Amino acid sequence: MPVKKESSEKGAGLIEWQYPVKYGVAKEVITDVLVLGGGLAGLSAAMGAAKKGMKVALVEKGCISHAGCGGAGIDHWHEATTNPASKVSPEEYTQATIEALGRYNCGIGQYIACRESYDTLLELEKLGMKIRDSEDEFKGAPFRDEKTKFIFAYDYKNSYCITIWGTGMKGALGRGCRELGVEIFERVNAQSLLTEGGKQGGRVVGAIGLNVRTGELIIFRAKATIICTSGETRLWYFSSEQRSIYTNQKPGQIAGEGWTAAWRVGAEFSLFEKSVPLNTGGLAGVDMVPFSGGFWDAEWRACTMVDATGKEIPWFDRDGNPITGVTQRNMPAAGQKFFLPNLFAHPRGISPADKEVLRKYAEPYQMKGMHKRIANGELVPPLYADLPSMPEPERRVVFGLHIGEEGKTKIFYRYLTAAGFDPDKHMLEFNPVAMLPRARTFGFNSGGLVPDWNLRTNLEGLYAAGASLLSGGGAAYSCCTGQYAGRKAAEYAASAAEPVVDRKQLDREKERIYAPIRRKSGIDWKEFNLGINKVMQVYCGDIRNEESLKVGLKWLDELKEQEVTQVYARNPHELGRALESLNLVNMAEMVIHASLARKASSAWLNFFRSDCPKVDPPEWRKWITTKLDGDKVKVGELPIDYWGELKKNYEAHCGL
Amino acid sequence: MSKEKVYAVQNLSTPSRCVTFDENICDGCNICIQHCQMDVLHPNPVKGKPPIVLYPDECWYGGCCVKECPKGREGAIRLNWPLMLTMRWKDKKTGEHYRFRMKNPPPPNPRLPSGGWRPHSEYFKPEK
Numbered sequence: 091m092p093v094k095k096e097s098s099e100k101g102a103g104l105i106e107w108q109y110p111v112k113y114g115v116a117k118e119v120i121t122d123v124l125v126l127g128g129g130l131a132g133l134s135a136a137m138g139a140a141k142k143g144m145k146v147a148l149v150e151k152g153c154i155s156h157a158g159c160g161g162a163g164i165d166h167w168h169e170a171t172t173n174p175a176s177k178v179s180p181e182e183y184t185q186a187t188i189e190a191l192g193r194y195n196c197g198i199g200q201y202i203a204c205r206e207s208y209d210t211l212l213e214l215e216k217l218g219m220k221i222r223d224s225e226d227e228f229k230g231a232p233f234r235d236e237k238t239k240f241i242f243a244y245d246y247k248n249s250y251c252i253t254i255w256g257t258g259m260k261g262a263l264g265r266g267c268r269e270l271g272v273e274i275f276e277r278v279n280a281q282s283l284l285t286e287g288g289k290q291g292g293r294v295v296g297a298i299g300l301n302v303r304t305g306e307l308i309i310f311r312a313k314a315t316i317i318c319t320s321g322e323t324r325l326w327y328f329s330s331e332q333r334s335i336y337t338n339q340k341p342g343q344i345a346g347e348g349w350t351a352a353w354r355v356g357a358e359f360s361l362f363e364k365s366v367p368l369n370t371g372g373l374a375g376v377d378m379v380p381f382s383g384g385f386w387d388a389e390w391r392a393c394t395m396v397d398a399t400g401k402e403i404p405w406f407d408r409d410g411n412p413i414t415g416v417t418q419r420n421m422p423a424a425g426q427k428f429f430l431p432n433l434f435a436h437p438r439g440i441s442p443a444d445k446e447v448l449r450k451y452a453e454p455y456q457m458k459g460m461h462k463r464i465a466n467g468e469l470v471p472p473l474y475a476d477l478p479s480m481p482e483p484e485r486r487v488v489f490g491l492h493i494g495e496e497g498k499t500k501i502f503y504r505y506l507t508a509a510g511f512d513p514d515k516h517m518l519e520f521n522p523v524a525m526l527p528r529a530r531t532f533g534f535n536s537g538g539l540v541p542d543w544n545l546r547t548n549l550e551g552l553y554a555a556g557a558s559l560l561s562g563g564g565a566a567y568s569c570c571t572g573q574y575a576g577r578k579a580a581e582y583a584a585s586a587a588e589p590v591v592d593r594k595q596l597d598r599e600k601e602r603i604y605a606p607i608r609r610k611s612g613i614d615w616k617e618f619n620l621g622i623n624k625v626m627q628v629y630c631g632d633i634r635n636e637e638s639l640k641v642g643l644k645w646l647d648e649l650k651e652q653e654v655t656q657v658y659a660r661n662p663h664e665l666g667r668a669l670e671s672l673n674l675v676n677m678a679e680m681v682i683h684a685s686l687a688r689k690a691s692s693a694w695l696n697f698f699r700s701d702c703p704k705v706d707p708p709e710w711r712k713w714i715t716t717k718l719d720g721d722k723v724k725v726g727e728l729p730i731d732y733w734g735e736l737k738k739n740y741e742a743h744c745g746l
Numbered sequence: 747m748s749k750e751k752v753y754a755v756q757n758l759s760t761p762s763r764c765v766t767f768d769e770n771i772c773d774g775c776n777i778c779i780q781h782c783q784m785d786v787l788h789p790n791p792v793k794g795k796p797p798i799v800l801y802p803d804e805c806w807y808g809g810c811c812v813k814e815c816p817k818g819r820e821g822a823i824r825l826n827w828p829l830m831l832t833m834r835w836k837d838k839k840t841g842e843h844y845r846f847r848m849k850n851p852p853p854p855n856p857r858l859p860s861g862g863w864r865p866h867s868e869y870f871k872p873e874k
Contacts, residue, residue, distance in 0.1 A: 105788075105791055105798065106791060108788055108789040108790075108791060109789075152782075152783040152784070152785070153780060153781055153782075153783065155780075155781055155810070155814070155866045155867050156781060156783050156808060156810045156866060157783060161783065161808075162808045162809075162810070220861055227860060255860070255861040257861075257864070257866065258864065258866075260866050261866045261867070261868065264866075277785070302785065303785070340806075341783045341784055341806040341808065342784065342804060342806060343783065343784055343804075383833070472834075474835070474836065476838065478838040479838070486860065487860075490857070490859050490860045491859070491860040491861075493859075494859030494860060494861070495859075495860075495861070498806075498807060498808045498809060500809065500813065500859065500863075501807075501808070501809025501812055501813060501825060502809075503859045504809075504812075504859075504863070505825065505827075505846070506833060506846070507854065507855040507856075507857065508854050508855075509833075509844075509846050509847060509848075509851055509852075509854070510844065510851045510852030510853055510854055510855060511833075511835055511844075511852075511855060512852070512855040512857075515837055515838060515839065516835045516836065516837055516838065516844070517835055517836055517837075517838050518833065518834075518835045519833070519834040519835055519836070616759075663785055663800075663801070667804075
């Protein structure tokens with residue numbers, strides 16, 4: 091099939107598709123455990139299951155060397171509460187994060203991460219990832235433990251977050267998988283889950299994948315399946331020009347297809363009503379450096395910042411007392427045991443009692459009200475990261491380690507230094523920017539699959555790990571829950587019956603998957619994607635209301651009737667993108683239904699209903715769950731601490 | 747006026763030149779294609795020639811292609827940040843302003859990042 095050569099070269103013509111096209115061909119793969127997603131959670135889950143002697147297949151729509159939210163690199167390894175220098179226990183840390191998120195943080199994954207984070211890190215070291223300053227580059231720095239040679243970020247006194255050279259993480263996990271004999275299928279987009287008898291709510295017995303280069307289908311028959319995919323990157327907002335602003339860590343093909351596949355077969359979700367305004371300014375309302383330059387509150391923490399006239403922006407402790415010295419920016423306040431990193435999303439409108447809870451864990455901060463101060467002339471933009479004024483180890487750890495190891499910053503470091511940037515002399519520009527009107531994103535600790543202590547979903551045979559879990563996410567979290575889910579799925583698979591797939595379901599899914607290539611013209615996937623965005627912005631934006639949410643559903647139905655049947659694809663690549671965009675309809679429905687089900691506003695969830703204006707009434711401090719039941723949505727609820735006693739339940743289930 | 751031919755060219759969505767290749771250095775090994783998350787690049791029908799940038803507006807600027815290119819340091823492949831999002835900085839002492847890829851840039855800073863430039867794929871190779 092000829093395709094248009096879309097390059098900027100003058101006179102570009104048509105070229106033949108360079109991969110063999112195998113539409114309609116279906117290969118079958120039989121395995122014990124199937125892992126969907128080749129990011130940090132997926133590779134870890136595959137290792138966890140393979141260590142138990144299972145045959146494991148892993149499906150990734152990109153390539154495992156860089157796939158996933160943490161695929162490009164990682165600088166901070168959180169939750170390392172059991173490392174020898176840590177002064178915070180797993181129980182304390184888990185409790186703190188639960189409280190500091192208004193209790194909307196699932197304790198199961200969080201506690202697993204706290205218990206296993208450090209051991210998992212040591213395993214990564216064995217697989218070749220650098221986790222210590224063994225060359226003594228940072229010797230004597232206030233954030234270094236001289237005995238272990240670990241260097242720490244955030245709370246230097248309590249040392250629970252280790253700075254790592256995480257651009258080696260994907261390689262290390264890839265090596266782990268290879269050594270354990272995991273079979274890896276790259277460029278395969280897992281589209282649908284298969285269930286026993288093809289029934290919604292039935293045991294999950296595998297998945298169908300589409301090769302996005304050849305168009306070939308792969309039918310995976312598996313005793314257990316683990317969803318390790320991540321969520322939304324283009325539900326409210328989609329712009330190729332500005333993409334990297336809002337997908338700092340996630341490439342645009344992370345479209346939430348693991349979730350939508352699980353949704354269609356009746357898996358149970360929660361917290362999809364939570365989202366945050368899409369802030370191009372990252373976390374503090376200060377723009378991250380364009381394209382790949384890291385977050386001001388994470389990678390650049392705690393760099394000195396000055397305005398255009400050279401005026402330094404002061405730091406304060408949680409109580410508003412001015413802080414002097416760079417090290418103090420990473421120390422708890424007087425009388426505070428420890429602080430939590432990134433409590434940046436201080437929700438607006440929370441009760442005084444909730445404010446007091448936040449204060450307990452609040453970190454030192456830079457002067458607030460940046461926009462107001464610029465408007466009244468107190469500060470002159472742009473602002474600059476004043477690296478030259480920093481002590482050398484602090485400067486180097488920001489620009490040279492955080493910037494270098496986190497996300498896409500390695501390439502950023504390379505080009506910026508090649509262009510002459512020298513942190514000893516130069517100050518990098520930052521811009522305070524506004525939020526994009528109406529555009530939103532899930533943000534951190536957002537919705538996902540509801541797990542039990544086996545990290546199993548409500549469906550037999552279906553497990554979840556990493557960012558696919560309820561309020562889950564983060565590198566250490568993903569690796570730890572990945573291994574745990576791998577172990578539990580393996581335990582189940584060891585005695586599970588042979589998986590039998592349903593022919594009729596296969597035929598249905600085949601029909602759905604190939605529909606766009608049967609059309610020669612119609613609607614391009616990008617136009618369709620933007621159409622979904624508009625519905626979400628207008629009907630499911632900052633302020634929601636039963637009436638407008640229902641109208642939003644109506645327009646989604648209309649899209650299904652009309653445009654879904656017109657989206658076309660001219661080659662396997664476009665087919666993959668088209669399916670991603672089509673699946674967004676389901677994700678939009680998941681969000682709208684979750685928003686309808688929570689009949690109370692919540693500052694913690696950044697969720698405001700004009701018809702239910704009372705903010706965080708105590709009777710609504712609970713998990714609202716949604717799942718498909720036929721073509722209706724079934725709403726349920728769980729107590730906010732449904733996981734019970736953390737330590738006891740973990741030890742009873744962890745399988746270690 | 748020159749007699750150069752004028753073409754009607756399809757209007758591309760931007761950014762449209764996320765990566766560019768130096769045909770004199772790139773030998774068309776296609777390793778960059780293997781490591782591109784978004785499958786932006788497509789093999790050139792002519793063997794030995796650089797890949798075709800088929801889906802430039804899907805690039806997420808991760809630089810995987812540049813990092814993994816065996817001839818990346820020699821300049822076989824280059825990532826081009828869109829102009830709209832160019833990085834800017836200034837000299838603390840002199841107050842002089844700079845930006846990425848300017849006409850008269852300051853000299854390159856040769857300091858490597860902590861841990862050096864190791865590409866991800868190195869780890870996948872079996873132990874020696």
